[in-house]
Amino acid sequence: MIQSKPDLPRLFSVLEATWPAAAQIDTGPWTLREGRGGGKRVSAATARAPWRLDDVSAAETAMRLMGQDPLFMIRESLTRSDQTLDVTLDSQGYDAVDATQLWLAPVSALCERPLPRVCAFTIWEPLAIMHDIWAEGDITEPRLAVMDRVTGPKTGIFGRVSDSPAGSGFCALHEGTAMVHALHILPDHRGKGLGGWMMRAAAFWARSKGASWIACASTKQNTAASALYQSLRMEAVGGYHYRMLTAKEDP
Structure with a gap:
């Protein structure tokens, strides 16, 4: 429904x-x-x-x-x-x-294109390499503890570029809406479209859990993130x- x-x-x-x-x-x-x-x-x-x-x-x-x-x-x-x-x-x-x-966007809007093979995966518990990638973005133990505290459905998002570990993220579900947090892509792999595929991987996972909507939050000064979410046809709905x-x- x-x-x-x-x-x-x-x-x-x-x-x-x-x-x-x-x-x-x-x-x-x-x-x-x-x-x-x-x-x-x-x-x-x-x-x-x-x-x-x-x-x-x-x-x-x-x-x-x-x-x-x-x-x-x-x-x-x-x-x-x-x-x-x-x-x-x-x-x-x-x-x-x-x-x-x-x-915010309907989950279906991010599930229109199939994921390329060996590009983005959803997995929980996070792999050690995902922790390493998060650490590069200053997402360290106190924030990992936040993820551990989530009691509802949740998953890590692992991104790869040319067979190399490249990105890590977190997604959790509440009341029919999935929220993506802590999305970090290593500097050498930015601008290659991985962020979009990781968001789509989160959407496919959310759909499998019965969610209808996918959301995220980013600072307004993060223009790269804003451009990514606009490219995915997500709507700015408040702040x-x-x-x-x-x-x-x-x-």
Whole structure:
């Protein structure tokens, strides 16, 4: 059965389930996340209810007690609360960083062409060479631990060019939507079309698991990734950015 196109709240739910924090706490108007070095996405606080200015201070204190610097995710065009939070944090000296675009397509759109032989594979557990490729892209143990935490269907994506290991990625499934994460291609093998084949391999895997949609997230400054997803006829459907405090140097 083909599931309906996911809206933004559902996509953020997929993002959460397929790249989960080590711990998540709903307290007051916030959802707080413990990342354990897994990156901003699993460490950022988000607003889940109307908040006041003193609630921001309370969230900052809680994040510091967790051993993390204050960090908030602003989900663009999702709620008025997020929009107001963005303005408030800006006035409090928070910098906007890592503007990120969400991309979405029907799985069927990426399954129209058969995969070339010995080009892209889906496999779980990841091979040692896949770990080596991820390490080249600074996707190391804390982020591999994020993959291990996923409880739903998941797979690694292994890409090869001319019989040489060339790319590694991760894909997981939640509520009929597959989300691709940690897609990294070695510099010597970029520009050869491998990224597209790895995304298609993920789509074939997702279809075999009953998914109707495939999604991913990439920073807006990553123009190569944006060009790849556009070439696959994926649609830009929304996004998010972070607000973080920058340490001030002593005068």
